[in-house]
Amino acid sequence: MCIHLTNAERLAMETSAEAWDPPPAVDYLSWAKRNIVFSERESPERGPYNEDRFPLNSEILKALGPDDPCRIVTFAKSAQLGGTVLANIFTLGSLDMDPGDFLYVHPTDDNARRWSKMKLMPMLKGTTAIARLFPTKSRDGGDSVLYKERIDGRGALQISGANSPASLSQVTMKRQCQDDLAKWEMNAGGDPETQADSRSAAHMFAKIFKISTPLIWPGCRITKSFRAGSQEVPELPCPHCQHYQVLTWDNMLANLDEAKPEAACFSCVSCGGLIEEHHRPWMLKRHRFVAGNPKAMRYHRSFWWWAAYSVLQSWEGIARAWLTAKGDPAREQTFMNDMAGLAYEAAGEAVAWEVLRDRAAQSHYRRGQVPAGGLVITIGVDCQKDYVQWQVVAWGREVRRWVVERGVFPGHISEPSCQALLDDLVKQLWINSAGRGLGCDLLAIDGNAWTEDVWGWAKKHPAHRVIMVRGANTETAPLIARVKKEVNAKTGKKLKYSRRFFNFGASVLKMGLYRLLNKTDPLERGYVGFPVGLEDDYFQQLTSERRKAKKNKQGFEVWTWIKDATQANEDLDTMNQAETAAIKLGVRSFTDTHWDRLEAEREAPIKGLQLDLEDLMNAAAPPASEAPTGAADELAANAVRDDAPEDEPPPPAKPPAPAPAARPSLRDLGRRLNRR
Incomplete structure (x- = not known):
């Protein structure tokens, strides 16, 4: 039998060489x-x-x-x-x-x-x-x-x-x-x-x-x-004059x-020549980094x-x-x-409330009316200890919005009298420029406080009419996201309201609103319109918060929204809630075809009766159930497309109904009176 022994000296040398080898x-x-x-x-x-x-x-x-x-x-x-x-x-x-x-x-x-x-x-x-x-x-x-x-x-x-x-x-x-x-x-x-x-x-x-x-x-x-x-930052040479630039x-x-847009290009800061996309590979090969x-x-x-x-x-x-x-x-x-790789410059402060008040005084529509172009109605509701505050907002093309009405109901959300008033709000109609009555497409109510009481009222209404929301003030929060399924602390059972309970990016919506409030052209994308007749405190509440840096408990600087201690902010909250409802409906992504359908159904020219001014103002708005339902059904489907309770399927599509007997609009009536 042959026994092989390890050469200890060789093993030590190999190990040492491995350790010493750089x-x-x-x-x-x-x-x-x-x-x-x-x-x-x-x-x-x-x-x-x-x-x-x-x-x-x-x-x-x-x-x-x-x-x-x-x-x-x-x-x-x-x-x-x-x-x-x-x-x-x-x-x-x-x-x-x-x-x-x-x-x-x-x-x-x-x-x-x-x-x-x-x-x-x-x-x-x-x-x-x-x-x-x-x-x-x-x-x-x-x-x-x-x-x-x-x-x-x-x-x-x-x-x-x-x-x-x-x-x-x-x-x-x-x-x-x-x-x-x-x-x-x-x-x-x-x-x-x-x-x-x-x-x-x-x-x-x-x-x-x-x-x-x-x-x-x-x-x-x-x-x-x-x-x-x-x-x-990388500088590239101009393909025409070789001047380096970012x-x-x-x-x-x-x-x-x-x-x-297919012709998107740059222009040279030196010679003015157009830098087109086909030049990019040549320029990238010759790039250089320059330190600021x-x-x-x-x-x-x-x-x-x-x-x-x-x-x-x-x-x-x-x-x-x-x-x-x-x-x-x-x-x-x-x-x-x-895309641009740049930080978004936040609008930390809104335009002065007096500017908004003066702008509203020159508005072309009055409080309680839906102006021309307002085709979708959402409502934001904020619950306080002894009252419930709400705001009605109309939405149109190019993400334009118009405030229609705001109000306060006395009492706590758990009280039957307060809930009855909210029930009526869900059913209420607002007259638009064509004389038609538009009802609420989706109401978003704050469920952050008194959640069970809010759910007690909300569950009486279908999911395509009422959702619960709460603001997430972190700046990384998405615009809207379903609340994770929550359980009852006592029973351990999953709470049903999770099916229609959503977090929304409150900080992002506030910054966006404050930026939009600076727009004065009614035709500009994102324009915010206000009616004649709103009280001063509405504009004060709407502009009541500021984005500022403050020290947290550990002494580190954090950026947060701070409210004036002497000023209420419920109208700002209800505006955000109404916008969340609009986002849930998909208003931001509507195509021109969808808006055309809504416009044809909700702002169709009225033919028929010729009433005098007093008759027109006293006439009842046509019931919502009589209105054509094609685009409205799509709105309802959007509201429940991913959060319908198991026992509540989305509303079935209905064939368009014939237009109801209509009344002349205020605009048409004014023209007729002028002709007389």
């Missing part, structure tokens, strides 16, 4: 070329990573490498610009080339879990260099949704949510990525960005990658970080012909570019996105963030 150079760009292969699901750019297609990325990847002395790298950008790809290369490349502990922070734990399952796991399995380091069958705790450890124990990836201070404590990380930074909000421990930064304080040569699409300024984290850094959204907007704050490059390099630089986005697409968003503050914010 590690290979950390080159993220080369690593990406060797290892990153895009699938059709991950990117429209299928195949290996191609530097020629994404030339601007290379400078960021170099800044993230150890050869660059900077400690922080910030990337403020448009959406869908390859930021996630850069974060993935930085994360996986670090774990492969220079093992160590890595922290990846998302806005919330839910975001972190979703990213781990839907993004990280496919990359770990599909990247050959990484798959061998992170086996997915480990049962020793080294492989979980939020924690991934190398098989040799030389490094690990911890995935956290910025909303959890516990996950940002008691760890020391050499490298980290702070993703979607603009969406981070204060947590129970204070400022999550400060908490995350401190996790790398012990490492002299740490790297922190901050990446996000901007949101709202002032207060946007990624914009603040970009301005604190080197402020590097392609800006303002330049494209100045050259935009709304009738020909070069003294910061030693410690903090920050970069910015937007969709016009990306080969994945056409300039025509950018132009069409703007034309769709123009005039609608909520959509304009989305455009400025996602």
Whole structure:
């Protein structure tokens, strides 16, 4: 029998050589070329990573490498610009080339879990260099949704949510990525960005990658970080005179012909020549980065570019996105963030209330009337301790709105007398310019306080007529989102009102309203009209809040809406609730065809009776049930398309009914009197 013995001296020498051998150079760009292969699901750019297609990325990847002395790298950008790809290369490349502990922070734990399952796991399995380091069958705790450890124990990836201070404590990380930074909000421990930064304080040569699409300024984290850094932007040469310049959204907007969005282009700031999309590949190959704050490059390099630089986005697409968003503050914010890569400048203060009052005094319609163009009616209701306040708003084309009426019902929402008045409000009709009676298409009532009492009244009405809402004052909240299913604290049963209970982005709606209040042209998109006859306190309440910075309990600055302690704000709240009802109905996305149908049904010229003024004013409005129902049924279907209770199906479509016997409009009557 032959026994093989290990040469102890040789083994010691090999181990020593491996330990003393200097590690290979950390080159993220080369690593990406060797290892990153895009699938059709991950990117429209299928195949290996191609530097020629994404030339601007290379400078960021170099800044993230150890050869660059900077400690922080910030990337403020448009959406869908390859930021996630850069974060993935930085994360996986670090774990492969220079093992160590890595922290990846998302806005919330839910975001972190979703990213781990839907993004990280496919990359770990599909990247050959990484798959061998992170086996997915480990049962020793080294492989979980939020924690991934190398098989040799030389490094690990911890995935956290910025909303959890516990996950940002008691760890020391050499490298980290702070993703979607603009969406981070204060947590129970204070400022999550400060908490995350401190996790790398012990490492002299740490790297922190901050990446996000901007949101709202002032207060946007990624914009603040970009301005604190080197402020590097890409300059491209003019194809005509070779003068280097930054392609800006303002330049494209100045050259935009709304009738020909396919001709979107830039103009050279030097020679005036048109820079067209077919010039982009040639210019990108010759790009250069210029720093607006070069003294910061030693410690903090920050970069910015937007969709016009990306080969994945056409300039025509950018132009069409703007034309769709123009005039609608909520959509304009989305455009400025996602397309232009810029923070949306918030309208923190409304126009002076006296200006609105004087404008209303010159209005062409009176309080209680629906002016021409008002085709959809929504109502916002706010519940207080001893009264219920409401506001009626009419909506028309181009997201224009007109205040119709406002009022107050005495009593608490739980009182039968108050509920009876609200029942009548749901049934009430308002006369429009054609003399027809328009009823409420959807009422949104505040369910944040006295929720059970509000539900006790709301459930008496169908879901396509009444919904419950509550404001979410965080600036990252969507315009409207269903409240997560809630349970009774005592019984543990799911509460039925979750089916028609919605959160709305109160902060975004307030900023949008305050911006729109500055518009004075009644034909301008988003115009807000007021009738003659509203009291001064209506305009005071509508403009009662200001967006300001204040210190929270931990001493950090946060931006929030502050109300004058001596001024009520219910009319501002009911305006937001009425707008939420309009959003639920889909008013923002109605096509011209849909508006045409509503106009034909609700503002059809009236033929028939010729009444004198007194008869007209005393005549009863035609019942809502007699009105044509084609477009109205679509409104009802929109109101319940995803929240109808199981025992309450959406209203069936009805065939259009013949127009009822009609009366002359006030406008027609005035013309007849003049002819006499």
